Amino acid sequence: MPDTPVRVRYAPSPTGAPHIGNIRTALFNWLFARHGGGSFVVRIEDTDVERKVPGALEEILDSLRWLNLDWDEGPEVGGSFGPYLQSQRLPLYKEMAERLVAQGDAYVCYCSPERLDEMRREQIQRKEPPRYDRRCRFLSAYERAELETQGLRSVVRFAIPLEGETTFHDLLRGDITYQNAVLDDFVLLKSDGYPTYHLANVTDDHLMQITHVMRAEEWIPSTPRHVLLYRALGFEPPLFAHMPMILGPDRSKLSKRHGATSLAAYREQGYLPEAIFNFLALLGWSYDERAEILSREEVVRSFTLERVGKTAAIFNIEKLDWMNGVYIRQLSVDQLADRLMPFLEAGLPPEAPRPLSREFVEKVVPLIQERLKKLDEAADLTSFLFVEKIRYDPHLLIGKNMTAAEALHALRISREKLAQSGSFDAAHLESIFRPLAEELKLKPGQLFGILRVATTGRTIAPPLFQTMEVLGRERCSRRIEEALTLLEPLAAG
Numbered sequence: 001m002p003d004t005p006v007r008v009r010y011a012p013s014p015t016g017a018p019h020i021g022n023i024r025t026a027l028f029n030w031l032f033a034r035h036g037g038g039s040f041v042v043r044i045e046d047t048d049v050e051r052k053v054p055g056a057l058e059e060i061l062d063s064l065r066w067l068n069l070d071w072d073e074g075p076e077v078g079g080s081f082g083p084y085l086q087s088q089r090l091p092l093y094k095e096m097a098e099r100l101v102a103q104g105d106a107y108v109c110y111c112s113p114e115r116l117d118e119m120r121r122e123q124i125q126r127k128e129p130p131r132y133d134r135r136c137r138f139l140s141a142y143e144r145a146e147l148e149t150q151g152l153r154s155v156v157r158f159a160i161p162l163e164g165e166t167t168f169h170d171l172l173r174g175d176i177t178y179q180n181a182v183l184d185d186f187v188l189l190k191s192d193g194y195p196t197y198h199l200a201n202v203t204d205d206h207l208m209q210i211t212h213v214m215r216a217e218e219w220i221p222s223t224p225r226h227v228l229l230y231r232a233l234g235f236e237p238p239l240f241a242h243m244p245m246i247l248g249p250d251r252s253k254l255s256k257r258h259g260a261t262s263l264a265a266y267r268e269q270g271y272l273p274e275a276i277f278n279f280l281a282l283l284g285w286s287y288d289e290r291a292e293i294l295s296r297e298e299v300v301r302s303f304t305l306e307r308v309g310k311t312a313a314i315f316n317i318e319k320l321d322w323m324n325g326v327y328i329r330q331l332s333v334d335q336l337a338d339r340l341m342p343f344l345e346a347g348l349p350p351e352a353p354r355p356l357s358r359e360f361v362e363k364v365v366p367l368i369q370e371r372l373k374k375l376d377e378a379a380d381l382t383s384f385l386f387v388e389k390i391r392y393d394p395h396l397l398i399g400k401n402m403t404a405a406e407a408l409h410a411l412r413i414s415r416e417k418l419a420q421s422g423s424f425d426a427a428h429l430e431s432i433f434r435p436l437a438e439e440l441k442l443k444p445g446q447l448f449g450i451l452r453v454a455t456t457g458r459t460i461a462p463p464l465f466q467t468m469e470v471l472g473r474e475r476c477s478r479r480i481e482e483a484l485t486l487l488e489p490l491a492a493g
């Protein structure tokens with residue numbers, strides 16, 4: 001199909017929060033479409049009524065929007081091949097099923113769920129693969145008419161060729177062949193009138209003129225069934241490319257055990273969409289052997305199937321954390337402040353006055369931008385800047401290899417120096433306290449440590465003098481007073 005414009009689709013089922021692997025499939029389809037000037041279609045496969053989860057559809061669309069993956073056709077935007085929700089296309093599937101029955105490629109099956117269960121149990125006991133025994137496939141016309149009159153619940157099954165094999169071509173893996181004998185007469189139409197995944201998927205990929213089916217590797221066993229269906233319906237099958245699996249660092253399938261698996265969880269932890277985009281693009285695709293930080297435009301420009309791997313991709317969370325840090329550092333102070341506002345609103349202790357001052361947040365940003373890996377770390381890192389009162393163990397005020405009396409003395413002198421200092425900017429503060437350490441015969445780290453605990457309540461905090469500048473003269477002085485009050489009894493005792 002050299003001249004056919006590329007049409008790919010992302011076909012999620014709204015059965016829960018979208019899994020990160022599923023979003024990777026969406027991304028690869030989107031990239032393939034955008035690279036080739038084709039169309040990216042979103043189709044919602046909501047025919048499994050029991051597994052449908054309220055709100056899941058919205059969450060799927062939200063995830064796409066968050067990653068800035070726009071769709072040309074699908075829910076909300078429409079398109080000329082709609083509707084794009086399978087639950088709104090039931091007559092189309094019914095028609096296909098009837099056509100297959102009429103031409104002898106499918107048949108109505110009246111077997112009860114109880115019979116099927118019993119059969120399955122026996123097959124498992126005999127160590128045979130569980131599958132339908134095709135009883136209804138070979139009913140005589142008379143038997144069929146007889147069963148019809150009983151008003152039994154029935155399904156429509158596909159009649160798999162009893163012999164031979166089915167081969168399809170995978171653009172990444174080459175030819176894949178299945179013996180028809182291992183395929184069972186799978187259900188096309190369920191007793192509730194809904195199609196199965198197989199029937200709906202094939203019908204829609206055909207009617208929506210999808211050129212390339214790019215989906216996860218786990219769907220490979222479905223593909224011979226689909227190919228047989230395409231043939232029976234007289235449709236040209238699309239091209240297939242099955243994307244490599246995503247594994248955890250222990251090489252088992254990515255699951256909850258490896259941490260968060262839904263995209264929403266990553267978003268809530270403060271991963272940036274730009275970082276997730278970049279990271280997911282490299283889960284199974286590579287630009288070259290080395291390139292890691294790639295802009296959206298670069299990925300679109302260079303995305304081809306030739307560079308999609310066959311071997312499983314390893315989800316390395318440390319790499320994602322590193323990448324997120326890189327993207328955080330690329331933001332301007334203003335942009336990072338924007339992104340941090342909701343995380344600070346949610347994460348800072350209740351005693352921090354709300355609404356937060358956006359202007360103050362902008363002052364805080366440079367203190368943490370260098371070391372922030374995830375936006376949700378910001379509240380903890382900076383809470384001492386937003387609350388009035390800090391609480392800490394007074395013993396922290398006494399540095400290593402120092403006595404309480406020495407710490408008290410150093411802090412008293414520091415108070416005086418601060419009171420005399422004209423300006424309160426970081427450089428000036430440093431120019432006061434570095435020489436003071438020497439005067440007091442302390443290592444700079446010892447003196448700075450006391451000041452750090454006194455002003456922030458912590459032994460580890462953002463750079464001291466910048467932090468003091470942001471805190472301001474008044475708050476620093478007050479905190480040092482409080483620290484002196486805490487130290488005095490320790491020095492006396």
Ligand code: GLU
Pocket residue numbers: 011012013045201214215216219
């Ligand atoms: N509805 C299937 C899913 O949830 C789609 C599989 C396919 O792309 O064919 O992944």
